[in-house]
Amino acid sequence: MDHILAKSQQYGGETLAAHTWDVLVKLSDLYRLRPRLDNGSQLWHCLYWAAFLHDFGKAARGFQQRLRGGQAWSHRHEVLSLAFVDTIADGFTPEEQRWLVAAIVSHHRDEPEIAETYPPGLRHDPLVDLCNELEPQVIDHLQRWLTECANPWRDLLGLSDVVKCIQPKPVQVAADRLRNWLQVYHNWVRQLASTPGAARIPGILLRGLITSADHMASAHLRCMPPPVHDSWQTLAARAFPGQQAYTHQRQSAEVSPKSALLMAPTGSGKTEAALYWALGNGTATPARIFYTLPYQASMNAMYDRLRHTFGDAAVGLQHGRAVQALYARFHEGEEWSAGARRAQWEHNLNLLHARPVKVLSPYQLLKALFQLRGFEAMLTDYAQAAFIFDEIHAYEPERLALITGMMRYLRERFAARFFVMSATFPQLIRDHLGAALGNAPVISASPDIFARFRRHKLHLRDGELTDPATVEEIATTVRAGRQVLVCANTVARAQEMRDNLARAGLTDNHLVLIHSRFTYGDRNRIEQDIRARCGSNVTPRPPLALVATQVVEVSLDIDLDTIYTDPAPLEALLQRFGRVNRKGAKGICPVYVFRQPTDGQGVYGRDRDPERAGHIVRVTLDELERHNSETIDEAAINQWLDRIYADPTLHQQWTDAYRRMAQQVDLIINGLRPFQSDEQREDDFERMFDGVDVIPQCFEHDYVNLIVDERYIEANNYLVSISKQRFAILRNQGKIRPAEEVGQRRVWVALLPYDSRNGLSFGDTTYDPDWS
Structure with missing residues (x-):
């Protein structure tokens, strides 16, 4: 033979x-x-x-x-x-x-x-x-x-x-x-x-x-890493020594192996509660633990955190730019080829469904429902698995309908279980989650935990975030030795704020900007810099203005002293607040929300009717007026949300969007057949994503040289993602052209300015479809 x-x-x-x-x-x-x-x-x-x-x-x-x-x-x-x-x-x-x-x-x-x-x-x-x-x-x-x-x-x-x-x-x-x-x-x-x-x-x-x-x-995988066999008590003693488990954390462990919802303040140990739920008493070890998050920055940060908890061999990372994130972690101290090989191998292990713990986006899971090639192996890997969904509020109703439909299908057909957690659960969303998860119990942090996490005092401000007086106030606060979070709803607005603060006298040592329009290489560098300077356990803490878009909202373990933010939906604002005084150890910290512009720059609740576009922001501002100058009681937040979503226009908008997609999900699931991938559905899946990769003109030569040398991972570090709408606008303006000939790769060059501090600039601050 x-x-x-x-x-x-x-x-x-x-x-x-x-x-x-x-x-x-x-x-x-x-x-x-x-x-x-x-x-x-x-x-x-x-x-x-x-x-x-x-x-x-x-x-x-x-x-x-x-x-x-x-x-x-x-x-x-x-x-x-x-x-x-x-x-x-x-x-x-x-x-x-x-x-x-x-x-x-x-x-x-x-x-x-x-x-x-x-x-x-x-x-x-x-x-x-x-x-x-x-x-x-x-x-x-x-x-x-x-x-x-x-x-x-x-x-x-x-x-x-x-x-x-x-x-x-x-x-x-x-x-x-x-x-x-x-x-x-x-x-x-x-x-x-x-x-x-x-x-x-x-x-x-x-x-x-x-x-x-x-x-x-x-692939010559020598052996499959074993699942995590710890009980929650063993994990707590090993990974979180000296920490007394909160009541909601113990309850999460005790409800395992059932699905459950958790409501608890940001910073109150929801991640630990989720891991305790996944492991339970150690007798029903989950085949896999999937930790899902909406943004790449939060996924990368959670990957680092879980590697520290479970070890490198146990944890994988899977999202559209995972190879770049892995390479950023592995190439230091190694020749580029060794770092690239390790990053590619780690990425391949995720595609092989080998890691017992995986951090990923829900969209990676949804590939299976869209019957993409290899979907049977994906669904098999989800069988009898434990899924953690962090900050479910971050998804628009259409995406939430897709996610809940997938949850229901995996629970009913593949014995999967789910732990969905958030600081905010309006009844509207809780009802849909309950239906998908079979009336899963709701665990809530105890009143004393909510009382302990009264850490923010709300201040509504007239005018806009970009007003000169506000810029000077932020700069003065930083010069006084504080760390300030500045949240803008669009990339262009965040870039404008960084430039304004620089003109107000803050140096590069005092300014960090993060958004989606950096090259992937710069983005990974900035994320690691933020954790090094603003992490909740960092001491001493240098004075800093962190200017950001929505990418900081979810599961970044950072802790600043105050925040100045554009108006946004309440769920988003609370997540932004959660990056300030994270553990509640600083007493009561001020959080500043501006009343203008009332449409939230058109980012939220987009609608062709200008009267309906941004309606959720206006309703949120009306609710916040009731609590202006108050210390925020996080135990009452769901009542605030229920009043917001009771607004007839908003309720109708949300319900209609959710129902339309839920009907589509039923058709998708009913059409799911083994032994047949579906190219048409692959197109449907790709339409869910609003990104096109481009190369800033200043990096074109470097990119082409790396491709010629077959250093593909390093080459991809020069790519920037922009929206399809912005791509079309720029192409019509003659600001996009094909790159030099690089084999089979079709790559576009953006004839626009780029620098490592501000990212790719479009040169205007009007309506910006690249909002994250």
Whole structure:
């Protein structure tokens, strides 16, 4: 068997036997991760025998020649592997035979592609030529290997309790038998199209598990990191020594393994509560822990925090620019190539679904609902997992409808559980979450915790954030040794404030600006600088003005002395306030909200009707007027929110938007079918994102040189994301052009000024679609 290869020399020259063993090892790891996933079926039995046979077709003459540098091979090896199903078919019921065949033939290509490659009814069946690719001596080798090794390997891998022993029959490789098993597969896929719901789950699990095992083996993943087995008490003693658990943290641990909602003030240990919930008493270890956040800055910060808690090997990071964030952490002290390789490997481990704890955005999860390629493996990884959703307020109603629909589907079909937490839960949102999570209990911080976190005094100010008197006041406060957070609703406005503060005498040592329009390299550098200067545990604390957009609102563990902010919805304002006096150790700190502009620069509640656009900001300002000059009672915040969302116009806007998307989600879920990814839905998914990457003109030469040197990760550090709307405006103005020829990459150059302090500038402060 040593002369029969599974991989070319380019990918290690691995033999078929060695690769198959490695796939079975990874499959056994997946079994131990979720031993009860089968729900009483013969899932693992079918998967084991499918994995043993899945690459038998690679022994074909043409495929072996291709691996050794020969011509391309026009056939599918996984289809040829079906030629050996007859040898073991007696060990399966008819339903299990469908499962076995589907797992084998689907591990690389979707069903429509297989059907197109081997259509029935042709005068000359291409399966005849395919079968002739197996030489008699090779068939004998494969038969002997199957007969002598399959059952002993099952025992070696500890699978004898879930995988039945089968004595293989002699093989007869014939095109008609191959056609029979291929037709069994096609018939089952057609049947699943008309039987939605639970009937489709076995197909999803079969394909998801066998492709995961195969990809892990092909990537030469030595071993899968084990799940976190700590109890919440063990984690508390190890990771948070000396901290007395709050009541809401203990209650979160006790409600595990049920889903739950948590309402608690920002800074009161919600992250710890969520981790305690995920682990519980340690007897029901979750297969995976997913920690979801809305912004890349908060994801990067949480990744660092959880690595410190669980160790590097346990935690992964997954978002659109995760490779850049990882490279920023790994390249220091190493040659660029070593840092790049490590960053790419860490990124690949997330794609392989190997890390037991993962920090990611909900949009990474939603890829599965949109039936993108590989969605079965994604859904399988979500099975029996614990999901933490931090600051659910950050999502607009349409996005929230998508998220709650996904929650409901994963809870009902894949036994997933959810912990949703926020400082603010208006009843409107709580009702929808309750419906999605099966009336999950609501845990609330105790009255004494809310009282302890009375730490902010609200001051409404006339005029705008950018008024000269305000700029001078902020500069004076910084010169007095304080740390000030300045929050603007748009990038252009944040850039204007930074320039105004610089003109007021603050130096670069006293000014930090963060928003979405920096290059990815500068963005990672700035995030780390902010944590180093403003982190809640940093001492001494240098005087500073941190000017930011919404990117600071969620889960950044920073602690400043006061805030000056544009008007915004109450949920956003409270998150901004949460970056000030985070632990309540500074007494009562002032927070300043400006009354103008009342539309919030059109960022919130966008609507074609100007009377409705920004309506939520105006309603929020009306509510804040009732509490002006008061110390904010966070226990009463939900009452404030309920009054805001009771506004007829706002309630109608929110409900209509949520309902429209919820109806679409039902259609999406009902159309979710295994063995078929959907390119049209891939387009629908991409339309959810409003970003186009461009290169500032000053970096074009550097970018092209790095691409030529194949230093792709470093090259991507020069990219900036702008909105599609802004891209179209700039292109019409002649301020966007294609970059120099860089192979297959289509990259655009922005003919606009850029500097590392302000980012990419558009040169105007009018309506700015790039608002974060």
